[in-house]
Amino acid sequence: MMERDFGSALRTALAGLPEGAVESLEVSGSVATLRVNLGSLRAVLESLKSFPEAACDFPANLTAYDTGEEMFLVYRLASIERGWQALVLCRVDRSEPAAPSVTDLWPGFNWFEREVYDMFGVRFEGHPDLRRILLPDDWEGFPFRKDYVSRPSGSPLRGPQPIDRGAQG
Amino acid sequence: MLIALIVFVTVGVVFMGATFLLSRLLRPHRPNPVKLQSYECGPEPFGDAWRQMNLHYYVFAILFVLFDVEAAFLFPVALALGRLGWFAFFEVLVFVGLLLIGWYYAKKVGGMEWER
Amino acid sequence: MGEVSPDLQSRVVKFPGGGVLVAGIDEIFNWARSNSMWSLTFGLSCCAIEMMATAASHYDLDRFGILFRATPRQADVMIVAGWVSVKMAPFIRRLYEQMPDPKHVLAMGGCACAGGPYRDSETIVKGVGEIVPVDVFVYGCPPRPENLIHGLIKLQERIREESILGIKSREPITVGG
């Protein structure tokens, strides 16, 4: 029962979008996983937020991950009244990562977007104040990218030291 | 009577002078530019405090000083009230009453509230 | 502890019986200073919570005369409780500078002493000893209140041996985890 009306609500919510917008949609329990292409990311998120049936108005989580070959953005939105969540995955070009900002839809994502920019270098267009949030402002490079080379630090006491025991696993 | 006065003054001056002199001699003295900077929770202090302050601080300060001094006067009276008798008691009431009027006016004019 | 103002130092040692005079003053000063070590509230992370628990009712640091002051101007001891990141390091140095002499530093917890479990982190300074001269290292993650009190007592003993004429040798004391 739960899955059927959540899945159907989502499909009707996303009906108005162009054909290739949502690559895949599966629902398991109260969590729907959508894979969306970058072009229509903003449209999908807007429809998820505004559609009365699937009113995902709670910004639960926004992050990104880099597998070395491709980089993904992960949005997790929840609808508190209906008790379901939508996990939106969206592939981003690794060399020039950029994405539409959703801070105007959910102010809660303001700092999450700044952190993703700080760590992955994803430029969010339309973000009111995109700067580093956790690292010192003069830090070069984006540490969470797989191709990030740890900066050789001057004194031995700073910067990463190799882990001696075989933790690399 | 004069001797008592002289002893009193000299003891005061000597005591004050000695403590200042001794502490100036015995305390460690190692100034450095960062130490002399103003402390602002760690980072470099922004600008300086020589700016035009809001006038309301003055009203607050004066009201505080006024009622603080009033309290200071009440202590000795409270201690010695037993020996002073009823007349002093009513005298203090008048004293406090006058200040209450001042307090009421300040409250009415809004001196107590911080509003822009 | 800092040297005394230069003009006194030179005269008093040559003065016959000067040594006794200085020892007397030392006695009083050290007694006062060791029993009223006001510490700068400088909690960074988990060790700060343990420091608060040590200062609170059960373990109670007040009986040692240790009071937590928020401003470095009134602090004698800086207890660095937590890991030190590269972004925080210059502020720690500045706060240490702004503390009046005589001042001491107690590094609390493995992170403050030697970087703790964050050997391979990019932004962690491996030990506050690289930023400020440390007197006592208290290891532990977080060190139990008893360890911290043990470290503080060791620091009190060190203050008792100091002289207003100058600091004796100051290699750090280490209190086990």
Next chain:
Amino acid sequence: MSLEPRTDPNPPTAEPETPAKGPAIDAQALHQEILDLGTQGMVMNMGPQHPSTHGVLRLILTLDGEEVMACEPMIGYLHRGLEKMAERRPYRHFLPFTDRLDYVCSLANNLACAQAIERLAGVEVPERAQWLRVALMELNRIASHLLFLGTFGTDLGATTMLLYAFREREEALALLEAITGARLTYNWIRVGGLPDDMPENWDKGVLAFCDLLESRLPEYDRLLTDNPIFRRRTEGVGVVSPEDAKAYGLTGPTLRASGVAYDIRRWAPYEKYAEIDFDVVVLRDGDTFARYLARRLELEQSVRILRQVFDKLPEGPIASKVGKVLKPPPGIAFSQVESPRGELSFTMVSDGSPNPVRVHIRAPSFANLTVLADLVAGNKVADVVAILGSIDIVLGEVDR
């Protein structure tokens, strides 16, 4: 963004006109003229080393006299890049690091991390372990809320509250130490269950502590809840409407104080919370006092949960077998745990190798802090301390 500044419960009455006699100066105009002399705003640091920033949060305040015109929180002073370090280690080697995230309630972090790995690798947790995990969660929540009561009272000047609250917290820590061996950084939850069973008559100790805590709650009410000065400083300060609270992604008592019933233990029950009868504390006015009261009332709910856990604690194994090297199938999974500060969620991505591709920690304090800048603008400097204290942040999990 319609966060109205402090609504004064009793707005000052109209200005009295000056008495008729005496020179015809218009005090009103004079008063206004003095105020309009034009004062420059002053930029000030409420910096990393500050008694009430609960660690190393730095606020750059632009003040006009006593009023805060703008506030810009700066974080990152405790940043260790923990998520990058997780990618260099096998899954289970990261568990000890999770204690140092929200170090006031470490068990919630352990559980969130272990739960994410269990969901990723499909590991089952035996009944007894699930029940014991609930008991550990609630005991740790009590200890964390007690610390909140203490520090929030001290922020507003009521330092006795710290000594009272820490007295009970020591009892809770003693109990947690009896089972886990540590006071603060427990690392006591493994993938698939718990490392060991509870010592015998540990449950009697916990139940005795529950009775002790319940007898002490009236003392806290006398100290803070019914304290007129405390109420005067917190009621009506920093009001957050339900829509803004949701839009800012606030979670935990900070959100529920604004009237939104979102508690992961009831919303997406994990472990054994579905079978426990407790009610979610939801208040309405959304001001600083409501946020304090929400946590104060949650103490009673946690005591109620603890009592039910030990009635229904079944016998059985404490952990399920998990292989020497854990290689979860490729995919993405996230866990949700109700930590005392809000929804704590670990998102893990695996590509089949023993090391995770990505571990993201959604820290409730990080999300709750975003509202501070807008909440504080327009209030007075003294209210900044009250509002910041009421959001109850821990900088270890904000900076990660």
